[in-house]
Amino acid sequence: MLRFISRRLLVMIPMVLLISVIVFFVIQLPPGDFMSSYIAKMEASNEVFDQNTIARMRAQYGLDQPWYVQYAKWIAGILTRGDFGYSFSYNRPVWDVLSQRMGTTLAISLTTMAFTYLFSIPAGIYSAVKQYSFGDYLLSVIGFLGMGTPNFLFAIILMVISYNWFGDPMLGLVSQQFVNQPMSWAKLLDILKHMIIPVIVIGTANTCGLIRTMRSQLLDEISRPYVLTARAKGLSEKRILYKYCVRAALNPIASTIGWSLTSIFTGSTISAIVMNLPTQGPLLHQALLNQDMYLAGSWLLLMTVMILLGTILSDILLAWLDPRIRYVKAR
Amino acid sequence: MTRPTPLLSVRDLRIDINTMDGVLKAVRGVDLDIHPGKTLGLVGESGCGKSLTSKAILGINPPNCKASGSIQFNSAAGSWDLLALKPGAAEIRGIRGRRISMIFQEPMTAFSPLYTIGNQISEILLLHVTRDKRVARAMAIDILGRVGIASPEKRIDQYPHEYSGGMLQRAMIAMAIVCKPELLIADEPTTALDVTIQAQILQIMQELQQEFGMAIFFITHDMGTIASMCDEVAVMYLGQIVENGPVRQIFSQPLHPYTRGLLASIPRMGMDAEERLASIKGQVPVPIGLPDTCGFYPRCPLAEEAVCLQAPVPLLEIEPGHFARCFKAKAKGGQDE
Ligand SMILES: Nc1ncnc2c1ncn2[C@@H]1O[C@H](COP(=O)(O)OP(=O)(O)O)[C@@H](O)[C@H]1O
Ligand SMILES: [Mg+2]
Numbered sequence: 001m002l003r004f005i006s007r008r009l010l011v012m013i014p015m016v017l018l019i020s021v022i023v024f025f026v027i028q029l030p031p032g033d034f035m036s037s038y039i040a041k042m043e044a045s046n047e048v049f050d051q052n053t054i055a056r057m058r059a060q061y062g063l064d065q066p067w068y069v070q071y072a073k074w075i076a077g078i079l080t081r082g083d084f085g086y087s088f089s090y091n092r093p094v095w096d097v098l099s100q101r102m103g104t105t106l107a108i109s110l111t112t113m114a115f116t117y118l119f120s121i122p123a124g125i126y127s128a129v130k131q132y133s134f135g136d137y138l139l140s141v142i143g144f145l146g147m148g149t150p151n152f153l154f155a156i157i158l159m160v161i162s163y164n165w166f167g168d169p170m171l172g173l174v175s176q177q178f179v180n181q182p183m184s185w186a187k188l189l190d191i192l193k194h195m196i197i198p199v200i201v202i203g204t205a206n207t208c209g210l211i212r213t214m215r216s217q218l219l220d221e222i223s224r225p226y227v228l229t230a231r232a233k234g235l236s237e238k239r240i241l242y243k244y245c246v247r248a249a250l251n252p253i254a255s256t257i258g259w260s261l262t263s264i265f266t267g268s269t270i271s272a273i274v275m276n277l278p279t280q281g282p283l284l285h286q287a288l289l290n291q292d293m294y295l296a297g298s299w300l301l302l303m304t305v306m307i308l309l310g311t312i313l314s315d316i317l318l319a320w321l322d323p324r325i326r327y328v329k330a331r
Numbered sequence: 332m333t334r335p336t337p338l339l340s341v342r343d344l345r346i347d348i349n350t351m352d353g354v355l356k357a358v359r360g361v362d363l364d365i366h367p368g369k370t371l372g373l374v375g376e377s378g379c380g381k382s383l384t385s386k387a388i389l390g391i392n393p394p395n396c397k398a399s400g401s402i403q404f405n406s407a408a409g410s411w412d413l414l415a416l417k418p419g420a421a422e423i424r425g426i427r428g429r430r431i432s433m434i435f436q437e438p439m440t441a442f443s444p445l446y447t448i449g450n451q452i453s454e455i456l457l458l459h460v461t462r463d464k465r466v467a468r469a470m471a472i473d474i475l476g477r478v479g480i481a482s483p484e485k486r487i488d489q490y491p492h493e494y495s496g497g498m499l500q501r502a503m504i505a506m507a508i509v510c511k512p513e514l515l516i517a518d519e520p521t522t523a524l525d526v527t528i529q530a531q532i533l534q535i536m537q538e539l540q541q542e543f544g545m546a547i548f549f550i551t552h553d554m555g556t557i558a559s560m561c562d563e564v565a566v567m568y569l570g571q572i573v574e575n576g577p578v579r580q581i582f583s584q585p586l587h588p589y590t591r592g593l594l595a596s597i598p599r600m601g602m603d604a605e606e607r608l609a610s611i612k613g614q615v616p617v618p619i620g621l622p623d624t625c626g627f628y629p630r631c632p633l634a635e636e637a638v639c640l641q642a643p644v645p646l647l648e649i650e651p652g653h654f655a656r657c658f659k660a661k662a663k664g665g666q667d668e
Contacts, residue, residue: 233432233454234429247445
């Protein structure tokens with residue numbers, strides 16, 4: 001198993017490098033660069049630049065060189081100094097900008113994931129075991145509503161409700177009076193309160209899908225011949241369900257847990273914008289609009305690493321759950 | 332004829348299944364007796380209700396199958412009407428796997444792929460026989476060796492996908508007999524296997540029967556395997572027993588035209604395929620809304636409306652211990668009637 005994991009990690013290295021080249025190439029493809037969009041904005045407010053200043057600034061940022069030279073410098077910086085380059089629009093190193101938001105992003109993602117799995121797996125089991133019961137129908141209705149409602153709309157609805165009932169739409173991640181305050185119990189409580197809506201909104205879409213998956217997988221497993229064997233042995237229904245069926249039904253969910261890590265990370269961009277959350281998604285959105293290429297490139301590179309790590313995590317989980325996979329891998 | 336009390340007596344077993352098209356009468360009043368240490372064969376075309384009958388004994392049919400009648404089990408540990416026990420409750424679960432166990436048609440899917448063979452065999456021991464994991468493991472290794480699995484101490488830690496079909500069926504048999512049950516139900520145990528392996532599996536079952544002394548309820552659609560395995564045979568057609576008796580009498584003097592058709596379909600040397608296929612004409616009807624009269628009538632070579640359709644046919648004792656559900660069945664000695 002250890003060899004399997006380390007081999008997977010080694011294979012990841014050339015993959016990340018390759019993807020980083022592609023990412024960088026694609027990002028610099030649109031005509032113009034940060035300078036030209038910057039100048040366009042400035043000109044809109046009647047500021048004028050002479051050609052010399054522009055050329056000087058281009059040279060300063062290395063924008064006058066071909067893209068592969070820019071890429072080589074950038075990647076060398078990352079590998080040797082952990083320097084992800086400079087964000088033009090924030091006027092700060094990229095890593096500063098990213099790491100500032102990393103905490104909130106991870107907090108929301110992980111809470112959402114925990115919420116998603118802790119709720120949807122038991123709900124899926126319940127739905128399958130009590131197939132066609134009132135509870136099953138109720139979960140189905142809620143599930144389809146949750147899947148069908150766009151996240152941003154759902155976010156707005158919840159914020160309106162929150163505003164009407166509690167007088168606070170819960171925008172952002174902390175209330176105004178706590179911004180720039182040191183961490184305290186009151187602030188923590190405030191943050192937790194603000195996380196309720198994002199976690200519900202971002203989590204439901206995933207949750208509903210997971211409940212459906214768990215339900216149909218489990219129904220599949222319950223009708224398999226090995227269940228009859230287990231019953232003929234004299235095992236109790238509960239034991240058959242948990243030892244055999246649920247574990248088998250978890251396989252496909254485990255195989256996607258890695259992806260959902262990243263999809264929660266990225267897929268929530270629009271809701272994050274609506275809810276004014278300082279997460280990574282809106283950051284990329286802005287960086288792309290501004291042609292802030294090192295920021296966008298670094299962001300996408302990190303995402304690549306996350307996706308690959310997630311996939312490996314899934315593989316490990318699957319291998320642990322399913323001996324047939326372990327067997328193939330061992331050879 | 333005076334015989335000892337049967338180990339298992341099935342009386343008037345009926346199984347109705349609610350389907351979209353109406354109530355499917357899958358089993359229609361089956362009587363069977365299985366005697367201690369003996370083998371009863373149940374033979375019939377696929378779909379006639381054999382599996383439902385056998386699973387009814389353990390109470391493991393799906394909930395939409397409504398069973399009525401009685402299944403009296405006279406075990407050394409006590410007597411029960413198995414049909415009256417609540418399915419899934421502790422009492423019947425104590426019988427399943429411990430006093431009556433069952434092996435199934437598809438060994439490849441009958442084990443869970445997620446646990447080792449050893450885990451799945453030990454599990455039944457830990458449930459019924461011992462609480463000591465090491466004892467259970469030792470017993471599991473021992474039983475695997477007895478059913479002919481080489482180096483069982485290694486094989487026990489392997490997963491089902493590392494076994495061949497024949498080996499899995501051996502492991503299945505091992506799991507079924509490891510608690511020394513009084514009755515082993517084998518539902519088409521060789522149907523999914525290669526011909527050469529079929530013979531080995533049947534032989535192992537017979538050897539184990541000699542050694543452990545359990546009764547076997549042997550279910551098959553193949554008359555050919557009945558002769559070597561069974562003491563008595565029940566022939567099933569459309570949810571009913573149409574003929575029932577000692578194996579020698581059934582083979583030497585079949586009374587029901589359906590039994591004769593089945594016997595004619597056993598491949599013999601020098602017989603070509605066309606001859607075989609021609610043995611029983613027509614197809615098995617779906618048992619929804621059927622009349623109570625003879626179910627074999629539409630396919631029967633002896634069909635005669637005036638005789639056959641006058642009333643439901645009872646199971647008639649034509650010779651001592653040899654029953655047939657046919658108005659036209661006659662004993663050999665009865666020609667002068
Ligand atoms: N769970 C079920 N739902 C509906 N019909 C069933 C079910 N189980 C069995 N049947 C029907 O009952 C009849 C007898 O089935 P079975 O006992 O499995 O036959 P076999 O003799 O081949 O073992 C068949 O017609 C089958 O289609
Ligand atoms: Mg069957």
